[in-house]
Amino acid sequence: MGTIFTWYGHATIGLQCGEMPLIVDPFFSGNPAALMKAQDVRADYVLVSHGHGDHVGDALEIARRTGATVISNFEICGWFSAKGAKTHAQHIGGGFQYPFGYLKLTQALHGSALPDGSDGGNPAGFLLTTTAGEKIYLAGDTGLFGDMRLIGEEGLDLAAIPIGDNYTMGPDDALRAVKLLRPKVVIPIHYNTFPLIRQDAHAWKQRVEAETETRVEVLSPGGSFALGG
Numbered sequence: 557m558g559t560i561f562t563w564y565g566h567a568t569i570g571l572q573c574g575e576m577p578l579i580v581d582p583f584f585s586g587n588p589a590a591l592m593k594a595q596d597v598r599a600d601y602v603l604v605s606h607g608h609g610d611h612v613g614d615a616l617e618i619a620r621r622t623g624a625t626v627i628s629n630f631e632i633c634g635w636f637s638a639k640g641a642k643t644h645a646q647h648i649g650g651g652f653q654y655p656f657g658y659l660k661l662t663q664a665l666h667g668s669a670l671p672d673g674s675d676g677g678n679p680a681g682f683l684l685t686t687t688a689g690e691k692i693y694l695a696g697d698t699g700l701f702g703d704m705r706l707i708g709e710e711g712l713d714l715a716a717i718p719i720g721d722n723y724t725m726g727p728d729d730a731l732r733a734v735k736l737l738r739p740k741v742v743i744p745i746h747y748n749t750f751p752l753i754r755q756d757a758h759a760w761k762q763r764v765e766a767e768t769e770t771r772v773e774v775l776s777p778g779g780s781f782a783l784g785g
């Protein structure tokens with residue numbers, strides 16, 4: 557069975573890689589789109605793309621309760637480690653072989669200050685090659701950048717990219733991103749959480765599928781997509 561991708565609303569993603577549950581940017585408390593509570597999350601690893609409150613979210617509570625390892629950049633890992641979480645620090649361009657796969661941090665064009673104003677280093681995305689060989693790109697909060705073409709050269713099975721506009725790429729640039737990334741499937745995220753980032757994902761799906769070979773999976777919060785399924 558392939559990896560199962562679940563979208564919990566906003567940028568919160570669950571990845572079930574074989575037996576191993578991962579949670580990415582876990583923002584449940586105070587997230588109007590989230591149907592689930594942080595205390596119900598199971599995780600062996602917590603991935604944090606950057607320091608903003610809507611991404612750090614409930615990561616500390618989940619890491620402390622479950623004993624999960626927080627994976628992020630060096631600065632953010634230092635912040636979590638000082639608060640008692642287990643961490644594994646990486647940095648952009650660097651990869652590491654975990655039991656769930658090989659995870660590389662990628663660049664993202666955004667900010668990364670932590671909720672208390674601490675330096676959150678540079679924002680990142682994630683490129684995961686699962687132990688089953690699937691390539692999954694989670695862009696994080698980012699604007700469009702031309703080197704998405706290099707990430708696309710990896711041969712992506714799945715990409716999750718923001719379409720909300722205002723803080724990240726909007727629908728037009730997200731369409732250009734799909735043309736650079738050329739994933740088999742793309743899932744839009746970071747929209748409809750708040751009025752400021754309201755978007756019509758179904759209209760975006762029509763545009764992407766008319767202009768590219770990529771299939772768009774529009775999920776509702778709590779909805780899942782199974783790779784290879």
Ligand code: NI
Nearest residue numbers: 606608666697
């Ligand atoms: Ni952000």
Ligand code: MN
Nearest residue numbers: 567608610697
């Ligand atoms: Mn964000």
